[in-house]
Amino acid sequence: MNAILEVSQLGKSFGGVHAVQDVSFSVKRGTICSLIGPNGAGKTTVFNMISGLVPPTRGTVRFEGEAITGLPAHRMAHRGLGRTFQNLAVFAHASVVDNILVGMHSQLSANPLTAALYWGCVRKQEIEARRRVEEIVDFLEIQSVRDLPVGTLSYGLQKRVELGRALAMNPRLLLLDEMVSGMNQEETEDIARFILDIKEQLDVTVLMVEHDMGIVMDISDQVVVLEFGKKIGEGTPSEVSQDPRVMAAYLGNARSDAA
Incomplete structure (x- = not known):
């Protein structure tokens, strides 16, 4: 190996x-x-x-x-390479889904203009990113809190969200x-x-x-x-x-x- x-x-x-x-x-x-x-x-x-x-x-x-x-x-x-940190670095006021979406940033190729127009490959990448986030939500068993602000969750669930964000980097x-x-x-x-x-x-x-x-x-x-x-x-x-x-x-x- x-x-x-x-x-x-x-x-x-x-x-x-x-x-x-x-x-x-x-x-x-x-x-x-x-x-x-x-x-x-x-x-x-x-x-x-x-x-x-x-x-x-x-x-x-x-x-x-x-x-x-x-x-x-x-x-x-x-x-x-993906990484989590010892101290939580989540966006407390954003939802679970939005926090994990942040991890997809390194996988996207949009620039400010194409992102603003939201067409062609940008639209396809956005759809694929959201599909991938839903897979991660299911994998980490956090479906029931997917739309809640991360700051309202228990410490253990917040750590799962951080793990999910790292996984979103593929x-x-x-x-x-x-x-x-x-x-x-x-x-x-x-x-x-x-x-x-x-x-x-x-x-x-x-x-x-x-x-x-x-x-x-x-x-x-x-x-x-x-x-x-x-x-x-x-x-x-x-x-x-x-x-x-x-x-x-x-x-x-x-x-x-x-x-």
Whole structure:
């Protein structure tokens, strides 16, 4: 199985602070890969470099064999990378459907003139976009709230809307940043089910940053572990859970906190 994403010796420095140091890993097509580690380990910085929000100080990122290192975020969306964020970034006063439609923007080719005239290919694209949004609404089981302002929904449903907006980009690689943070057990289980369905039914590869070790161990095919900006472990969930370095850096801390 070939790699859809290859990260090689990626590094990021902020002044004299080395947030990420020589991190390398690859994500196989058709899998779920989790990037884990304690707070401050550099996980979100790695995500930001992959998705084009932060330029790396050193190293390379390759997507489907092509170098994308340092490309701006909007170019990433055109290439087939979608992303959610840890903090909600929905349009609270807009409806669920309109929020998801925003994600279709990277797939449309209208300019101000053709959009104003609303004819020909622009009309066809609009119809196709709305059809695609309805598919996403059905997939995420949010039909009953499709016309409601997103700000009136529960936190868990708002996260589904954000996930739907990322899916509207028609990604081949989906980056999920702390999707279940702040969710209750039922909402977490729902999201875990949707992530599995995204991989299996939509054939989208998933790379996620996650603190919830339950969802990481349950649905991941591969786990990459960071500590203080460096990779300290990589493998299947069972392999990393038995790695002494990982247990000391992350799992051990989680268990002691729970106790």
